[in-house]
Amino acid sequence: MSEFSLDVIRQAAARLRGKVVRTPLLESPMLSERAGCRLLVKAEALQLTGSFKVRGALNKVLSMEHAARRQGIVAFSAGNHGQGVSAAARQVGCPAVIVMPNNAPRIKVENCLWWGAEVVKYDPQTEDRVEVAQRIAQSRRMTVIPPFDDYDIMAGQGTCGLEIVEQLEEIGVRPDAVVINCSGGGLASGVSEAIKNAFPNTRVMIAEVLGYEKVARSLESGRPESNPSVPKTILDGISGPTAGAKTLEVLRRHQATGLSVSDDDGLNGVAAAFKMLKLVVEPGGGASLGVVLAGKADVAGKNVVVIASGGNVDPSVFSMALERC
Amino acid sequence: MSEFSLDVIRQAAARLRGKVVRTPLLESPMLSERAGCRLLVKAEALQLTGSFKVRGALNKVLSMEHAARRQGIVAFSAGNHGQGVSAAARQVGCPAVIVMPNNAPRIKVENCLWWGAEVVKYDPQTEDRVEVAQRIAQSRRMTVIPPFDDYDIMAGQGTCGLEIVEQLEEIGVRPDAVVINCSGGGLASGVSEAIKNAFPNTRVMIAEVLGYEKVARSLESGRPESNPSVPKTILDGISGPTAGAKTLEVLRRHQATGLSVSDDDGLNGVAAAFKMLKLVVEPGGGASLGVVLAGKADVAGKNVVVIASGGNVDPSVFSMALERC
Numbered sequence: 001m002s003e004f005s006l007d008v009i010r011q012a013a014a015r016l017r018g019k020v021v022r023t024p025l026l027e028s029p030m031l032s033e034r035a036g037c038r039l040l041v042k043a044e045a046l047q048l049t050g051s052f053k054v055r056g057a058l059n060k061v062l063s064m065e066h067a068a069r070r071q072g073i074v075a076f077s078a079g080n081h082g083q084g085v086s087a088a089a090r091q092v093g094c095p096a097v098i099v100m101p102n103n104a105p106r107i108k109v110e111n112c113l114w115w116g117a118e119v120v121k122y123d124p125q126t127e128d129r130v131e132v133a134q135r136i137a138q139s140r141r142m143t144v145i146p147p148f149d150d151y152d153i154m155a156g157q158g159t160c161g162l163e164i165v166e167q168l169e170e171i172g173v174r175p176d177a178v179v180i181n182c183s184g185g186g187l188a189s190g191v192s193e194a195i196k197n198a199f200p201n202t203r204v205m206i207a208e209v210l211g212y213e214k215v216a217r218s219l220e221s222g223r224p225e226s227n228p229s230v231p232k233t234i235l236d237g238i239s240g241p242t243a244g245a246k247t248l249e250v251l252r253r254h255q256a257t258g259l260s261v262s263d264d265d266g267l268n269g270v271a272a273a274f275k276m277l278k279l280v281v282e283p284g285g286g287a288s289l290g291v292v293l294a295g296k297a298d299v300a301g302k303n304v305v306v307i308a309s310g311g312n313v314d315p316s317v318f319s320m321a322l323e324r325c
Numbered sequence: 326m327s328e329f330s331l332d333v334i335r336q337a338a339a340r341l342r343g344k345v346v347r348t349p350l351l352e353s354p355m356l357s358e359r360a361g362c363r364l365l366v367k368a369e370a371l372q373l374t375g376s377f378k379v380r381g382a383l384n385k386v387l388s389m390e391h392a393a394r395r396q397g398i399v400a401f402s403a404g405n406h407g408q409g410v411s412a413a414a415r416q417v418g419c420p421a422v423i424v425m426p427n428n429a430p431r432i433k434v435e436n437c438l439w440w441g442a443e444v445v446k447y448d449p450q451t452e453d454r455v456e457v458a459q460r461i462a463q464s465r466r467m468t469v470i471p472p473f474d475d476y477d478i479m480a481g482q483g484t485c486g487l488e489i490v491e492q493l494e495e496i497g498v499r500p501d502a503v504v505i506n507c508s509g510g511g512l513a514s515g516v517s518e519a520i521k522n523a524f525p526n527t528r529v530m531i532a533e534v535l536g537y538e539k540v541a542r543s544l545e546s547g548r549p550e551s552n553p554s555v556p557k558t559i560l561d562g563i564s565g566p567t568a569g570a571k572t573l574e575v576l577r578r579h580q581a582t583g584l585s586v587s588d589d590d591g592l593n594g595v596a597a598a599f600k601m602l603k604l605v606v607e608p609g610g611g612a613s614l615g616v617v618l619a620g621k622a623d624v625a626g627k628n629v630v631v632i633a634s635g636g637n638v639d640p641s642v643f644s645m646a647l648e649r650c
Contacts, residue, residue, distance in 0.1 A: 024349050026371060030439055045603040046351060046368075107600070114355055274643070275432070278370040278636030280603040311603030315647035318599070322640035322647075 004151050004250055006197045009158035009190060012059040016159055019091065020055055021047050023160075025167040025305075031276040035292050037299045040173065041273070042164050045281050045311025049111065051237075052160050052187055052309050053084030059156030060145050061088045069094050072142040076100075076129040079108030080237055080310050081147045086115035088145075097142065099133045105236065105314050124230055148186030149244030158190025164305055165198040175202045176302035179259065179288040181309045182206035182215050183240035185247030191307065192254040204256040205297060207287040209235050210265075216258025218243040219251060234263045234317060237284025237310050259297060265290035270321035273308060283317065285310035329476050329575055331522045334483035334515060337384040341484055344416065345380055346372050348485075350492040350630075356601040360617050362624045365498065366598070367489050370606050370636025374436065376562075377485050377512055377634050378409030384481030385470050386413045394419050397467040401425075401454040404433030405562055405635050406472045411440035413470075422467065424458045430561065430639050449555055473511030474569030483515025489630055490523040500527045501627035504584065504613040506634045507531035507540050508565035510572030516632065517579040529581040530622060532612040534560050535590075541583025543568040544576060559588045559642065562609025562635050584622055590615035595646035598633060608642065610635035 026041045044052040061073060072095035075085040082098035089096035096117040100109060101124040112119050122132045137144045146153060168175060178195050180188040185206070192204040206215055209231050218225040224243040231239050238261075269286025272293055273279045281289070288306040291297060297304070351366045369377040386398060397420035400410040407423035414421035421442040425434060426449040437444050447457045462469045471478060493500060503520050505513040510531070517529040531540055534556050543550040549568040556564050563586075594611025597618055598604045606614070613631040616622060622629070 021349070021351075024346070024371065026346075030436075043371075046349065050603050111355075274605055274640075278375055278605040280599055280605060315599075315650040319644050319647055322644055325640040 004154060004193065004246065006193060008151060008155040009162055009194055012155040013159045013162050015059055015062050016055060016156065019058060022163055023047055025164060026277050026279065028276040031272060034272070036295070037292070037301055038303045039292065040168070040303070040305045041277060041289065042160065042305065042307045043279055044160060044307055044309050045279055045285055049083040049087045050310055050312045051080040051084065051285065052157055053080045054087050055159050056153035056156030056186055057081065057084035057088040057145055058091060060150065060152040061092055063152050064143060068143050072096060072140065073145050074099065074133050074137045074142045075145045075147065076133040077147060079104050080312060082112045083108060083115065083312070085145050086112045086117035089117060090115050097136050099129055099136065101129070105312065107312050107314055111312065147240070148184030149246050151246065153186050154190045154247060154250070156190070157187040158194045160187065160307065161191030161194030164191070165194055173303050175199055175305045177203040177205060177297065177299050178305040179205045179207055179292055179297055180307055181238050181284060181287045182208050183238045184242065184244045185215055185251055186244070187307065187309060188256065189247040189250035192256060193250055196254050204251070204254045205259050206251070206256050207238070207259050207261050207291050209233050209239055210260040210262045212239065213258050213260055215243045215248070215251065218248050219256060219258065224248055235261060235266045235284040235287055237282055238287055259291045261287040261291045265294050267321045267324060268293055270313070270318065271324040274322065275325050279308060280311040280313065280318070281308045282310050282313035329479060329518065329571065331518060333476060333480040334487055334519055337480040338484045338487050340384055340387050341380060341481065344383060347488055348372055350489060351602050351604065353601040356597060359597070362617070362626055363628045364617065365493070365628070365630045366602060366614065367485065367630065367632045368604050369485060369632055369634050370604055370610055374408040374412045375635055375637045376405040376409065376610065377482055378405045379412050380484050381478035381481030381511055382406065382409035382413040382470055383416060385475065385477040386417050388477050389468060393468050397421060397465065398470050399424065399458050399462045399467045400470045400472065401458040402472060404429050405637060407437045407442070408433060408440065408637070410470050411437045411442035414442060415440050422461050424454055424461065426454070430637065432637050432639055436637065472565070473509030474571050476571065478511050479515045479572060479575070481515070482512040483519045485512065485632065486516030486519025489516065490519055498628050500524055500630045502528040502530060502622065502624050503630040504530045504532055504617055504622055505632055506563050506609060506612045507533050508563040509567065509569045510540055510576055511569070512632065512634060513581065514572040514575035517581060518575055521579050529576070529579045530584050531576065531581050532563070532584050532586050532616050534558050534564055535585040535587045537564065538583050538585055540568045540573070540576065543573050544581060544583065549573055560586060560591045560609040560612055562607055563612055584616045586612040586616045590619045592646045592649060593618055595638070595643065596649040599647065600650050604633055605636040605638065605643070606633045607635050607638035
């Protein structure tokens with residue numbers, strides 16, 4: 001029996017109340033027509049720090065003992081988790097170090113610095129980010145905040161799913177499917193736990209980088225798999241190297257299946273969100289939207305929830321998407 | 326004594342409940358720091374049709390008698406009012422004709438067509454849009470839906486202000502000032518009525534096109550003034566030719582004052598909303614945000630509400646703003 005359940009998500013929601021944004025569940029008749037299904041888009045790009053990541057980070061740091069918290073926290077992150085941890089540290093008033101790849105989008109680095117964190121860069125081709133973070137944690141007596149494979153993190157991200165359930169109940173809609181952008185599986189596991197408890201018949205699908213579907217492969221093999229290499233993709237928000245063990249267990253329980261997202265799909269998702277939702281999303285944040293628009297999810301005529309999970313995108317990348325409008 | 330009051334706005338809110346989006350009141354610590362005040366941004370770009378205009382149009386058409394409604398409705402509009410009227414007509418199932426200048430942004434024309442309206446174009450340099458609309462209304466026995474100078478329209482737009490009041494009360498914030506994008510004054514009059522009833526000491530400011538401050542001049546002269554010519558501006562959403570008589574009376578009662586917005590201010594507002602709010606706004610919709618960021622509103626250290634009133638912007642214009650990030 002898993003230690004992860006709806007209860008811990010509810011506890012996280014109580015902890016986070018008033019400290020994070022209750023993001024809207026957006027709908028556009030024009031977008032739904034184009035998708036061929038009724039699309040409901042959880043606008044998590046409007047979250048504090050521009051992505052869902054602050055939910056898990058803040059739940060984690062609020063669960064830490066006071067003495068440990070005072071020493072500070074460390075995170076390794078392609079970007080959005082780093083911003084979430086930086087903002088969480090600022091909210092509770094503790095130091096934070098963010099370990100980032102040297103090719104991280106400029107906006108994500110700048111934002112961590114703005115929240116008051118220290119940024120330490122590493123080379124993803126030659127160095128191991130976990131080792132870099134652990135070295136800093138040991139030397140400074142800081143706590144590593146894991147990006148996804150942790151019940152507190154998963155519960156924090158799951159509060160996004162609790163809100164979706166409430167918002168669907170407010171408008172009287174039963175979801176046939178939910179499509180969730182997936183890197184390590186923190187958001188996907190948390191959200192699917194919340195949604196499956198309320199709507200047991202909803203299909204759970206995860207959106208991963210085409211050719212780098214580590215979580216889909218893990219669901220088949222039954223153990224956490226890794227990507228064979230670092231993907232060269234514009235979908236940086238969902239390009240992490242490994243699946244989690246805890247997240248995998250939850251996703252297996254909910255019979256999640258995988259969808260493969262191309263860079264094209266991601267950019268089409270960004271363009272559609274710009275044009276029809278007036279929402280800024282990053283390519284990885286628009287992956288689930290783009291993959292549904294591409295007709296890859298087999299959801300014609302259904303009620304489909306997608307999560308626009310983040311909006312931290314460099315202007316040059318956004319311009320590429322605008323050319324598709 | 327005016328026939329316009331909080332009561333008619335409350336009646337409009339009851340009529341519109343569940344039919345329009347309760348848009349979020351967004352905040353970004355980074356944006357507030359840059360503005361030098363606590364900024365609260367009403368994200369009306371997330372409204373159905375991408376602007377607040379559907380509120381007034383739908384309230385108007387829901388107030389019409391059934392026989393008149395069946396004949397259909399006509400609107401003259403630079404764009405957003407046209408989309409609002411088109412969507413309102415679709416919701417109640419009646420025909421709609423939108424009279425638009427031949428230089429209206431492509432996206433606004435396309436969207437009216439998508440909602441099922443017929444678009445009739447005119448030349449703003451040689452033709453009078455009111456006459457064009459009235460000619461169509463007479464020949465087809467349709468009702469003209471005025472863009473702003475009408476109590477039903479003003480009350481509909483005022484529901485945006487009611488939501489702001491509720492949202493401020495939820496977070497326990499008293500606004501020192503509200504800055505509202507202003508063309509004919511429908512949004513400004515409705516929102517100021519709602520806000521002044523709850524917070525009598527809040528300063529009301531209107532944001533108009535630099536050099537074309539017809540409403541500010543009307544507030545001084547005491548009667549509706551017109552712009553001397555059609556402005557060549559990127560702020561098309563707030564470039565209408567005349568102030569309203571009814572809107573003016575309300576704005577005078579609330580001692581509104583004017584702010585002048587340059588194209589630069591508008592584009593800076595668009596860029597800031599992209600970067601820090603993850604919200605797509607059009608230049609006219611970002612006017613109030615841009616003018617506060619430019620330091621023109623004298624609100625240092627205050628609690629300031631601005632309305633991101635619309636997000637219907639062509640990709641080419643949005644790209645211009647991205648270059649400022």
